[in-house]
Amino acid sequence: MDVLTSYWSLDELATNGLIMLHLLGALAIGCVIGYERSYHGRAAGIRTYSLVCVASTALTVVNAYPSMWFGGLAHNTAAADPTRVMQGILTGIGFLGAGVIMRDGFSIRGLSTAASIWMTAAIGIVIGLGFYGAAISVAVITVALMSGVRSVESALPHQEQLHLSLTFPSEQTPRTETIGRLLSDHGYGVSNWSFHLADLGKKFEYELVLRAASPIDPSVLVESLKGLDGLLEFRLAPSRG
Secondary structure (H helix, E strand, C coil): CHHHHHCCCHHHHHHHHHHHHHHHHHHHHHHHHHHHHHHCCCCCCHHHHHHHHHHHHHHHHHHHCHHHHHHHCCCCCCCCCHHHHHHHHHHHHHHHHHCCCEEECCEEECHHHHHHHHHHHHHHHHHHCCCHHHHHHHHHHHHHHHHHHHHHHHHCCCEEEEEEEEEEEHHHCCCHHHHHHHHHHCCCEEEEEEEEEECCCCEEEEEEEEEEECCCCHHHHHHHHHCCCCCCEEEEEECEC
8 A cells, every 4th residue: 555655645746746847838839839830731730749749858857756756666766867768759759750751743841840840859858857948949949940931041042943744645745955945945944854655655754853043933834835736744843842
């Protein structure tokens, strides 16, 4: 009976109360970061980020109270080493982050979401160690980076990169010079070409990587592509997600 009551002693309850405060802080920050991702329609949202942050905090903060483990009865507990827990958390988060990285045609999507999941785990660790001021600062920086930097990137001079696929009947396939000239007239350069003979030789496909100085309106190119003789289908997509 003494073993059971030791888990509900005043010291044990006080320790659990302090741990709960850490967990509530992690929950709040996880919700804030997750909402930013959810607002922008990302796959990982409030639940994912909150779970990551709270779990990281829980696994870290319990290392601060080794004397209270197992109801305070394990007097020979080795010295706690939170760095080992941190390594395990960040390694595991790497697998979770990889799950949100997706390839959509030529575009790679989810890199920022994966990085922010990893960052949320780090914030959870910092909360678990009790550095609330640092954790809040990192959370503010994370949300600012994910919300505001994209608009800054778009405003700065940069090059757009797009992927274009064109499908023609084999007997009506235009020459590469013709396609290259059309793209050049619209301000696009071709970085790379690939070719594919499909459907038992009935169709010929071009896959092109395009680059252009931003800003540029792709709808003008789209209208010109529609007028290509023999064009069966095409797809124009940005390379960044």
